[in-house]
Amino acid sequence: MYGLKTDWLEEASPRYYSVQDYEGAPARWCPGCGDHAVLTAVQRLCRDEQLAPEKTVMVSGIGCASRFPHYMKTYGFHGLHGRALPVACGIRSRRPDLHVFVATGDGDCCSIGAGHWIHAIRYNMKMVVMLLDNNVYGLTKNQTSPTSAKGSCTNTHPTGSFLRPLNPIQTTLGVTNASFVAQTVDWNPPHLLATLQAAHAHPGFAFVRIMQRCPHFQPGLFDSAQNDPNELLLLTHTDGIEVEDSIKRVLKNQHEHDPSNLDGARELADREDAIPIGLLYQNGNADRYDQFTALGIATSRDEKMTAIRAELGRYRI
Amino acid sequence: MSQSATAEKDSNPSSSAGQSPGKERELPIRRVSEQIIEIVSDSGEGAQTAGTLFGTVCAKMGNGLWTVEIIPAEIEPPARSRAGASGIRIRFGSEPVGNMGDQADLVVAFNEQVLYSRIDTDALRRGTILLLDDRWASSEDPSTREAFEKALADFHVRGYDVREIPIHAETAKVVDNPRRGKNVWVVGMLCAIYNRDVALAKEEIRQLFERKRKGEKVIETNYRLLEAGHAWAMEHLDMRLDIRSQASDEPRVVMSGNAAIALGTMAAGIEVCSMYPITPATSASHFLAADFHKAGGVIHQAEDEIAAAGFAIGASYAGKTAVTITSGPGMALKTELLGLAVMAEVPLVVVDVQRGGPSTGLPTKVEQGDLLSSLFGQPGDTPNIVIAPSDHQECFEFVITARKLAESFRMPVFVLSDANLATAQACFECPEPSEDWLSPPVDQSEWQEGIPPFDWDAETGLSQRPIPGQPGGQFVLTGLAHDEESHIAYESAINQYAMRMRSHKLAALQKTLKPPAVYGDEEGDLLVVGWGSTRGAIEEAIDRIRADGIRAGALCLRFISPMEPGLSAIFARYRKVMTIEINYSDDPSDSLINDDSRRYSQLAMLLRAGTLTDVDCWSRVPGQPLSPQMIEEALRGRLEALK
Structure with a gap:
């Protein structure tokens, strides 16, 4: 934390960022929408980590969740439906000094942007990716999403959706070079914040699926999970997500899971009796593509001129 | 393209026919102003390598040069088929050469069937000299012999000057597998016909194989192939021509249009080249791949065309210079992101190496079909800058120009090249790179408080942009209609005004242009x-x-x-x-x-x-x-x- 040293006047940064320094336009999500909680958690994370707002970039696609950047006072990129990840990778590619966050939804990430999702996992460039998963298309008004439960009644499937939902955790775990896969819920702010903190600290692509309530189009979706703590399965481990004792007292349904155990993570991801929350998998040593893309980043102008002349020289006649 | 011989014959190569200088005939050399020659073969026989080699020798001797690759649609089409013709045209002359010319003066063909694809495209005329491998006349397969004889008779009727020559047989005296080797033998033969400098050809062979990381043994073998082809032609052919060189003190370079684009990308100080493989654009990235990082750049091979554009836009938004290189179908996929770059005013260089369309069309062939889609391909009103290089030098220069325009006018700039420029080798004056071209795009000092991220000049629409890292410049870029603050705005007056601002940038640019010269x-x-x-x-x-x-x-x-x-x-x-x-x-x-x-x-x-x-x-x-x-x-x- 900032400013606790006795000689802080000499060494401390002249700027201290409070939560207000990260607050952009007033959030215009529906009342009761889970996105509000995620926004608050991200602002707190930024404050706790004292991330310079000008060095922080919030990238999104299109959808309710993708309005996220507008409500932050950092740099933001509210781009196209499904295309947040390629943009975020491009931002990251030559700017290791930036803190890159991605806010994406279940339609944005798991449907139209699914191809980018797979490859961004594999690139493993350092960024925090938050999948705000409310199991429905909200901005376009209630269509089935890839994560909608089978039988969900929506405007596109009024008599109930036909297919079993895609499991974003299982999918992410299945991609080569996946390095951080966590799950949390919007209605448990301490766990949400702790998960995002772990994601931010991870040296690579940190994928966090956040179960997010949508009272407007999916009323009651997570009611039972909210009311019955036993429907959540708290993953615990010394290498996992560190949570306060108060959380452990409430969430008594716990499971000791070593996040280096990929097979165990896959088994957990398939659990249907409870929603596992916590760190399912982490590999801090996975190859990072942003180390490749940053090659030559410090090349001096003289070195560049030498290289250009040498290249032209190869074609001289 | 295949390389040349790698296997060496055990027998003493000096026993090869035609190696003895005593047999060379002294013939008068006829001077001509230019020649168009072609080498055509089955795919994988190295005709393009040979042609490029020979063309480079001509360029180095001071000739103007233009080559055209003859490319089959498939990687390995069946042997001896019309559709499988692979090869190269080389037009060289005393004066600078700016196009492929008309019918060929001389064609070297490794078999008679591939010639038909050239006949179909009107590449030959009455009197064209055909140097045709004679091996098919003695083929064990009667149907091959028959096809060869039939074609030969047909070629005579068509008025070609047919010479059957032992390309395969003579190459076999030097290497075990003449399929990999006859191309360099042919270069030797052409050097004899056109009085080319053999030492120069050897120098090119050395460079070629060193680039392919081949050892001395391979280089030596190819020297012998070159010499064997040369000696055979000196003894057996009665053609001796020369093309006078243009004396020039200016240093020149010879390269393909795609290489020129790659070098232009480097010289432009571009840091990120984001691409997805697509013919005929991909080779530009190949030229960059090896040494781009030395000039401070990186190639990103994206998962698809859309991501390639998204990645480049992300890098540019973050204050880095970026290009995405593609062809028509890739442009179509990038459409939505290009519209975003227009709307959110993100500088971006887009190179479209055009090919035949629509759809998959003619992937390896030239067309100028993407002009209107570049201009109007994105939904809504998208005032784009579209420029088109007309030769190799402009391929180099226009990338630099495009980078500058993209940043000054804060918008995507489309550079329309095509498959003709992409693969043709040509000469131009060696460019003198400038340090100014490498300047970073924006000053990263603190953003002045109170200045919005779209501080449109009311007349020209021009504005400066803040980039992440600049304190005080925080804003949220959006593809939605927005005001100067980049705040989402649905008000009709704001939309009209913002559209005008983006459009006026083109008018402001036009003010700086001069009427073109006729x-x-x-x-x-x-x-x-x-x-x-x-x-x-x-x-x-x-x-x-x-x-x-x-x-x-x-x-x-x-x-x-x-x-x-x-x-x-x-x-x-x-x-x-x-x-x-x-x-x-x-x-x-x-x-x-x-x-x-x-x-x-x-x-x-x-x-x-x-x-x-x-x-x-x-x-x-x-x-x-x-x-x-x-x-x-x-x-x-x-x-x-x-x-």
């Missing part, structure tokens, strides 16, 4: 307007009709959006204005076509709309560059109709 007559009967790679052939056709007393000029547009100024005034000085393009237009002589239904070629459509001049057009989509002769005939036809 080639040939400044006024007269006919003005031919073109763009891109057709310039050389158009100007050569204009020279020919002017030689007949017709007063004609040619105009090549480099800026297509915004349009170069003063066109109406120039057009008014001619009785007839028409475009020549490699894209589709209806032929007005077709019975179904009338003035109401006729669809014009793409530039013609723009010029008609932009100048209210009755601009005619002649365009074709032959899947190959237009020859001067094709254009000349078209012009004469249209002039005839004027009488």
Whole structure:
């Protein structure tokens, strides 16, 4: 934390960022929408980590969740439906000094942007990716999403959706070079914040699926999970997500899971009796593509001129 | 493209026929101003490598040069098939050469069947010398022998000057597998015919194989192939020609258009080249791949075309210079992101190496079919800068120009090259790179408080942009309609104003352009307007009709959006204005076509709309560059109709 040293006047940064320094336009999500909680958690994370707002970039696609950047006072990129990840990778590619966050939804990430999702996992460039998963298309008004439960009644499937939902955790775990896969819920702010903190600290692509309530189009979706703590399965481990004792007292349904155990993570991801929350998998040593893309980043102008002349020289006649 | 011989014969190579200098015949050398030769083979026999090698030797000897790759659609088409023809055309002369020319003077063919694909495209004329491998005459397969004899008879009827030569047999004296080796043997033969400097050819062979990380043994073997081909030709062929060189003190370079784009990308100080493999654009990335990082750049091979654009836009948003290089189908996929770059004013260089369309079309062949889609391909109003290099030097320079324009005007800039420029080797004056080109795009000092991220100049629409890392510049870029603060805005007045701001940037750029210069007559009967790679052939056709007393000029547009100024005034000085393009237009002589239904070629459509001049057009989509002769005939036809 900032400013606790006795000689802080000499060494401390002249700027201290409070939560207000990260607050952009007033959030215009529906009342009761889970996105509000995620926004608050991200602002707190930024404050706790004292991330310079000008060095922080919030990238999104299109959808309710993708309005996220507008409500932050950092740099933001509210781009196209499904295309947040390629943009975020491009931002990251030559700017290791930036803190890159991605806010994406279940339609944005798991449907139209699914191809980018797979490859961004594999690139493993350092960024925090938050999948705000409310199991429905909200901005376009209630269509089935890839994560909608089978039988969900929506405007596109009024008599109930036909297919079993895609499991974003299982999918992410299945991609080569996946390095951080966590799950949390919007209605448990301490766990949400702790998960995002772990994601931010991870040296690579940190994928966090956040179960997010949508009272407007999916009323009651997570009611039972909210009311019955036993429907959540708290993953615990010394290498996992560190949570306060108060959380452990409430969430008594716990499971000791070593996040280096990929097979165990896959088994957990398939659990249907409870929603596992916590760190399912982490590999801090996975190859990072942003180390490749940053090659030559410090090349001096003289070195560049030498290289250009040498290249032209190869074609001289 | 295959490499040349790697296996070496055990026998003493000095026993090869034709190696003895004593047998070489002293023949008079005939000087000619230029030659067009072709080497055609089955795919994988290294004809393109050989042609590039020979062309480079010619360029180094001071000749003008233009090569055209003859590429089959498949990687390994069946042997001895018309469709499988793979090869190269080399046009070299005393003067600079800017196009592929007309029919070939001499063709080396590794088999007779591949020649038919060249005959089909009108690449041969009566009197063309055919140097044809004779091995098929003694083939064990009777149907092959029969096909060969039949073709030979046909070639005589067609009036070609056919010489059966032992390419395979002679190569087999040097290497075990003549399939990998006859190409360099042929280079040796051509060096003898055209009085080329063998030492120079050896130097090129060394460079070629060193680049491929081959050892001394391979290089030595290829030297012997070269010498064997040379010695054989000196003894057995009665052709001795020379093409005088143009003395020039200026240092020159020889490369393909895609290599020029790659070098331009480096010299432009671009840091990120984001691409997805697509013919015929990909080789530009190959040229960059090895050494881009030394010039401070990185190639990102994205998971798809859309991601390639997204990645480049992300890098550019973050204050880095970025290019995405693609071809038509890739452009189509990038469309939505290119619209975002327009809307959110993100600088971006987009290189489109055009190929035949629509859809997958003719992937390896030239077309100028993406002009209108570059301009109008994105939904809504997207004022784009579109420029088109007309030769190799411009391929290099226009990337640098595009980077500067993209940043100054805060928008995507489309550079339209094509498959003709992409693969053709040509010479140009060696560019002198400038440190100024490497300047970072934006000053990263603190953003001045109170200045919005879209601080549009009310007249020109120009504005500075903040980039992440700049304190005080925080804003949220959005593809939604927005005001100066980049706040989402649905108010009608704001939308109208923002549209105007983005549009006026083009008008502001146009103010800085000069009216284009006309080639040939400044006024007269006919003005031919073109763009891109057709310039050389158009100007050569204009020279020919002017030689007949017709007063004609040619105009090549480099800026297509915004349009170069003063066109109406120039057009008014001619009785007839028409475009020549490699894209589709209806032929007005077709019975179904009338003035109401006729669809014009793409530039013609723009010029008609932009100048209210009755601009005619002649365009074709032959899947190959237009020859001067094709254009000349078209012009004469249209002039005839004027009488």
